[in-house]
Amino acid sequence: MPHQPRIEGLITRMTLEEKIGQLGAFADALRPFAFEVNPETFARDAEQVREQIRAGRVGALFNGVGAAEGREAQRIAVEESRLGIPLLLGADVIHGMRTVFPIPLGEAASFEPDLAERTARATAKEATAAGIHWTFAPMVDVARDQRWGRVAETSGEDVHLSCEFAAARVRGFQGGDLTAADSLLATPKHFAAYGAVSAGLDYNFVDLAPQTLRDVHLPPFKAAIDAGALTLMSSFNDINGVPASANRELLTDLLRGEWKFEGFVVSDYTSDLELIAHGYASDEADAAKKALTAGLDMSLQSGIYAGHVAALVERGEIPMAVVDEAVRRVLAVKAAIGLFDDPYRSLDAAREADPSHIAAHDALARDCARRSIVLLKNEDDVLPLKKSGQRIALIGPFGSDTAHLGGCWNIFGDAARMIDVETGLRSALDDAASLVVVPGCAIEEPVEGGLEAAVAAAREADVVVLALGEPHDYSGEAQSRTQIVLPAAQQALAEAVATTGTPVVVLLRNGRALALEGAVRDAQAILVTWFLGTQTGPAVADVLFGDYNPSARLPVSFPQDSGQQPYFYNHPATGRPNVPGTPRSFQARWREVAHAALYPFGHGLSYTRFDYGAPQLGTDKLGWNGTLTVRTRITNAGPRDGEDVAQLYLRDRTANRVRPVRELKRFAKVALAVGESREVEFALTRADFEFHGVDNRPVAEPGLFDLWVAPSSAVGDAVTFELLAS
Numbered sequence: 001m002p003h004q005p006r007i008e009g010l011i012t013r014m015t016l017e018e019k020i021g022q023l024g025a026f027a028d029a030l031r032p033f034a035f036e037v038n039p040e041t042f043a044r045d046a047e048q049v050r051e052q053i054r055a056g057r058v059g060a061l062f063n064g065v066g067a068a069e070g071r072e073a074q075r076i077a078v079e080e081s082r083l084g085i086p087l088l089l090g091a092d093v094i095h096g097m098r099t100v101f102p103i104p105l106g107e108a109a110s111f112e113p114d115l116a117e118r119t120a121r122a123t124a125k126e127a128t129a130a131g132i133h134w135t136f137a138p139m140v141d142v143a144r145d146q147r148w149g150r151v152a153e154t155s156g157e158d159v160h161l162s163c164e165f166a167a168a169r170v171r172g173f174q175g176g177d178l179t180a181a182d183s184l185l186a187t188p189k190h191f192a193a194y195g196a197v198s199a200g201l202d203y204n205f206v207d208l209a210p211q212t213l214r215d216v217h218l219p220p221f222k223a224a225i226d227a228g229a230l231t232l233m234s235s236f237n238d239i240n241g242v243p244a245s246a247n248r249e250l251l252t253d254l255l256r257g258e259w260k261f262e263g264f265v266v267s268d269y270t271s272d273l274e275l276i277a278h279g280y281a282s283d284e285a286d287a288a289k290k291a292l293t294a295g296l297d298m299s300l301q302s303g304i305y306a307g308h309v310a311a312l313v314e315r316g317e318i319p320m321a322v323v324d325e326a327v328r329r330v331l332a333v334k335a336a337i338g339l340f341d342d343p344y345r346s347l348d349a350a351r352e353a354d355p356s357h358i359a360a361h362d363a364l365a366r367d368c369a370r371r372s373i374v375l376l377k378n379e380d381d382v383l384p385l386k387k388s389g390q391r392i393a394l395i396g397p398f399g400s401d402t403a404h405l406g407g408c409w410n411i412f413g414d415a416a417r418m419i420d421v422e423t424g425l426r427s428a429l430d431d432a433a434s435l436v437v438v439p440g441c442a443i444e445e446p447v448e449g450g451l452e453a454a455v456a457a458a459r460e461a462d463v464v465v466l467a468l469g470e471p472h473d474y475s476g477e478a479q480s481r482t483q484i485v486l487p488a489a490q491q492a493l494a495e496a497v498a499t500t501g502t503p504v505v506v507l508l509r510n511g512r513a514l515a516l517e518g519a520v521r522d523a524q525a526i527l528v529t530w531f532l533g534t535q536t537g538p539a540v541a542d543v544l545f546g547d548y549n550p551s552a553r554l555p556v557s558f559p560q561d562s563g564q565q566p567y568f569y570n571h572p573a574t575g576r577p578n579v580p581g582t583p584r585s586f587q588a589r590w591r592e593v594a595h596a597a598l599y600p601f602g603h604g605l606s607y608t609r610f611d612y613g614a615p616q617l618g619t620d621k622l623g624w625n626g627t628l629t630v631r632t633r634i635t636n637a638g639p640r641d642g643e644d645v646a647q648l649y650l651r652d653r654t655a656n657r658v659r660p661v662r663e664l665k666r667f668a669k670v671a672l673a674v675g676e677s678r679e680v681e682f683a684l685t686r687a688d689f690e691f692h693g694v695d696n697r698p699v700a701e702p703g704l705f706d707l708w709v710a711p712s713s714a715v716g717d718a719v720t721f722e723l724l725a726s
């Protein structure tokens with residue numbers, strides 16, 4: 001580490017108070033600030049924050065925005081504090097800054113990690129221009145329960161897909177050179193197993209087999225760290241009784257011991273203080289001691305390190321070496337992003353004032369948005385629609401809505417640039433008069449005369465586009481749901497419109513998988529549009545009119561009923577599996593529905609058709625150190641050019657622990673012109689067959705494996721190979 005002498009020199013000169021200062025991050029009261037994203041705890045006013053910076057009692061500020069004001073905060077730190085240590089300026093810049101890209105779950109539906117890398121890069125340019133060095137993203141939690149509101153921020157239910165997107169987003173945010181003015185330091189979060197909260201209830205307990213922690217929830221963090229992440233955020237939850245924010249096994253033994261992570265860990269918002277509410281610490285001092293000694297380096301907002309660590313050190317309850325180590329990690333990250341060489345990096349008001357770097361991202365936002373839209377069904381080829389000669393009724397509360405385009409983490413987005421569905425459709429149509437728009441109901445309530453107006457419009461139309469869904473605040477933090485269905489008023493609207501017999505295309509806006517019911521489920525076509533951000537309208541129009549042939553696939557399974565949660569495709573095999581088409585008795589299924597999704601992970605249609613040849617294996621007896629090549633021929637046998645996502649799944653037939661019924665191991669998006677045929681090739685090695693066995697160590701076992709290359713997790717014919725012992 002080239003900066004080590006400088007850092008060690010500083011540590012020698014720092015007072016205990018200054019050291020503790022580096023371990024505190026506080027809400028940025030100096031700049032216009034997104035207050036609504038957190039509870040208003042421990043608010044400090046601007047003058048107090050300035051005073052604390054001067055006294056060397058602040059390591060980082062977060063969720064403020066503005067280059068000039070950020071520069072002033074930095075000037076105080078560098079010029080007016082005793083040692084002049086620069087501040088780290090962080091923020092929740094999750095899926096876009098001024099330009100809002102689709103929510104992470106939607107973007108994951110593209111199955112294009114390189115697209116996520118590009119949107120993260122664009123986001124980094126905008127955020128660093130606005131005076132931000134450090135983002136609390138990507139969220140890399142694996143979400144297996146759709147009741148959890150934070151599914152929207154994840155890459156869905158699959159481990160491999162989550163790893164690919166985690167790594168891509170880190171690369172995108174940080175770019176190739178951490179010291180560059182447009183490099184945004186990434187923070188994979190929430191470490192760890194936050195996605196496993198019981199019953200999908202946010203902040204709830206996590207009771208998890210250690211093997212599941214390692215096989216499912218940790219790999220995306222490892223992938224993000226391998227991609228260069230230097231900070232992590234700890235999670236609110238406990239894991240098997242030990243809160244993640246004071247979890248030595250995770251924060252020290254695994255992260256520093258096993259993984260050799262050299263960066264620092266920041267708490268989630270007051271998650272260190274919350275050790276008291278968990279009943280894991282008796283008071284603030286006890287909480288600070290447990291968190292810091294477990295390996296939690298920086299405290300976000302609670303102030304308990306500032307309040308108690310000095311006394312704890314003086315009483316000999318925390319060794320100075322523990323404080324020094326945490327400070328060393330924080331300073332090393334500051335050095336790595338170039339703050340000691342240029343404390344004013346990313347604090348350039350002229351760059352912020354130049355809008356050209358932002359406008360340049362509209363095309364990417366549109367492309368990303370349309371690549372995130374999943375076509376669930378398309379009976380009788382009702383889609384694509386025609387740009388002329390077809391009367392279209394756009395019905396539903398989201399047709400002209402502009403308030404719910406951005407999604408749950410849109411805090412810095414340009415509201416004026418957001419384009420709604422109606423505007424997008426009108427500008428694509430040859431004859432804008434062929435579009436009639438009727439809300440029919442409000443998002444959560446009926447409106448007087450709404451159903452009658454909607455039915456009348458549907459009767460007059462050749463096709464109805466029904467814009468339904470969740471408001472943006474049904475997903476995100478503390479937004480768990482018991483029933484993952486549409487609001488009743490919208491369901492009633494869909495039922496009323498269906499009585500007209502006019503074909504219906506449902507446009508779903510959603511932050512999680514939904515359980516679709518009645519007329520929504522039975523509509524002729526369904527498009528999942530998530531929250532698509534700035535370019536919602538144009539992207540939806542591109543797909544509806546066929547200017548873009550949909551290519552996205554579900555990153556989460558859509559269940560048949562809310563009561564199936566948690567439902568995920570890669571569940572362990574049961575001893576009494578549900579065999580489709582056989583009587584229900586004594587099988588793992590519900591009275592009401594089979595143990596299957598309505599639309600499974602990986603599903604998504606196109607306006608063309610892809611045929612799959614049987615996978616050809618390089619060998620059906622793979623040597624212990626060998627490489628298995630898998631080739632499958634895919635043909636575009638339909639009427640349009642299109643892109644397909646070839647998905648390679650594996651099942652370990654017999655193992656020392658029960659294994660998932662299928663697991664995604666590889667995927668590839670392939671573009672094929674009409675009639676074109678191409679061989680997709682994958683390669684697997686023993687590492688791809690590893691899991692954590694009964695002793696919680698990684699193991700691959702010789703024996704039989706089933707393998708599919710298929711267009712979703714629920715279809716395809718398996719081929720079998722054997723992993724040999726030598």
Ligand code: BGC
Nearest residue numbers: 037038092136189268269477
């Ligand atoms: C969230 C984090 C976020 C932090 C700072 C917390 O409540 O869980 O995801 O980064 O607040 O705003």
